[in-house]
Amino acid sequence: MTPVIPFPTGRPFTTAEATRAGLSHRALTAAVAQGRLIKIRHGWFHAPQSGESARDALARSSRIALDQGPLGAVISHHTAAALHGLPLIRAWTDHVHLTVDRPTGGRRTPHTQVHSSPRHSLDTTRVDGIPVTCIARTVVDLARSAGFDAGVCAADHALRLRMVTAAELASEVDRHRGRTGVAIARDVVDFADPRAESPGESLSRCVMRWCRDVPAPRLQHRYFSSGGRPVARTDFSWGDGALAGEFDGRTKYSRCAAGGEDPGEVVWREKQREDRLRALGVVVVRWVWDDLYAPNRFERLLLDGLRRSGVR
Numbered sequence: 001m002t003p004v005i006p007f008p009t010g011r012p013f014t015t016a017e018a019t020r021a022g023l024s025h026r027a028l029t030a031a032v033a034q035g036r037l038i039k040i041r042h043g044w045f046h047a048p049q050s051g052e053s054a055r056d057a058l059a060r061s062s063r064i065a066l067d068q069g070p071l072g073a074v075i076s077h078h079t080a081a082a083l084h085g086l087p088l089i090r091a092w093t094d095h096v097h098l099t100v101d102r103p104t105g106g107r108r109t110p111h112t113q114v115h116s117s118p119r120h121s122l123d124t125t126r127v128d129g130i131p132v133t134c135i136a137r138t139v140v141d142l143a144r145s146a147g148f149d150a151g152v153c154a155a156d157h158a159l160r161l162r163m164v165t166a167a168e169l170a171s172e173v174d175r176h177r178g179r180t181g182v183a184i185a186r187d188v189v190d191f192a193d194p195r196a197e198s199p200g201e202s203l204s205r206c207v208m209r210w211c212r213d214v215p216a217p218r219l220q221h222r223y224f225s226s227g228g229r230p231v232a233r234t235d236f237s238w239g240d241g242a243l244a245g246e247f248d249g250r251t252k253y254s255r256c257a258a259g260g261e262d263p264g265e266v267v268w269r270e271k272q273r274e275d276r277l278r279a280l281g282v283v284v285v286r287w288v289w290d291d292l293y294a295p296n297r298f299e300r301l302l303l304d305g306l307r308r309s310g311v312r
Contacts, residue, residue: 015045070098070105077146078093122137143184144182152206156202160194191205231280232276
C-alpha cells in the first residue's frame with residue numbers, strides 16, 4: 001500500500017518530521033523513487049506541486065536556510081535579488097545567502113552563505129512571506145559582492161520598473177561607507193540608467209564602458225523620416241544617430257511568440273525596420289549574448305561600425 005504523504009505540496013519537511021508523522025525511511029526512499037517526493041538536500045524533502053518554477057524551488061530553499069540559519073537572519077544578496085525578480089547576470093550561485101544583524105560572524109556552509117551586518121543598516125521587507133532585504137539594500141549587496149556588471153544589470157532593472165529610486169540607492173550606498181566593495185556599489189549607482197530595457201542592454205553598456213576606443217552611446221535614440229514620421233527607436237546610437245546599435249537577444253522573439261505572434265513575422269518586422277533605418281543612411285550593428293562574453297570581439301564589432309558610419 002502506498003503511504004499517504006501527510007504534508008502539503010511545496011512545504012519543506014525534515015526526516016524527523018516525517019518520522020513523527022509515521023513515514024519510515026523506507027517509505028521516504030520509495031516516495032522519492034516514485035517522484036512523489038523530492039529530496040531537496042540531506043534530511044529535507046517536499047511534495048512537488050504541478051508546474052513548479054525555479055523561483056518556487058528557490059523560495060523553498062530559502063525557507064529551509066532560514067529555519068536552519070542564525071536566529072533573526074533574512075534572505076539577502078543573490079538570493080534576495082532572485083526572489084525580488086532582479087536579473088542575475090554574472091552573479092548566479094547555488095548557495096542561499098542570508099544576512100544576520102551582528103557586526104561580524106559571516107560563514108559558509110555547503111548550502112548557505114551567511115553574511116553579517118550592523119543592525120542599523122539592515123532594511124527588510126517580505127516576498128511570499130519570506131523576510132528579505134529591501135530592493136535598495138539588495139542591489140548594493142549584489143554590487144559589493146558580485147561586482148560592477150551584476151550590480152548594473154540589477155540596478156537598471158529596478159530603476160526601470162520603479163522598484164527603487166536613484167536617491168534610495170545613493171542613500172543605501174552611503175550607509176555602507178567603509179565596508180568592502182562600497183566603491184564598486186557607488187560606481188554602479190552613478191552608472192545605472194533606467195533607459196536600459198533589458199539585462200542584455202545593461203550588460204552591453206558595462207562592456208562598452210571598458211572598450212577604450214568606443215565613445216559613450218546615446219540610449220533609446222528615436223529616428224524620423226524626412227517628413228517627420230517615426231521610423232524606429234534603437235537601443236544605442238552614436239554620432240548623432242549615424243550608427244545604431246541593437247542588442248539582439250531572443251527574449252523579445254520568445255515574448256512575442258508566447259503572446260500568440262508568429263516568431264517569423266516578428267523577425268520579418270525587425271528586418272523591415274532595419275531596412276528603413278538603412279534607407280536613412282544609418283549604419284546598423286547587432287550583437288548577441290556570445291559577443292558580450294567575448295569583449296575583444298565585441299569591441300572590434302563596434303569599432304567597425306563606427307568606422308563605416310564615419311563617426312570615427
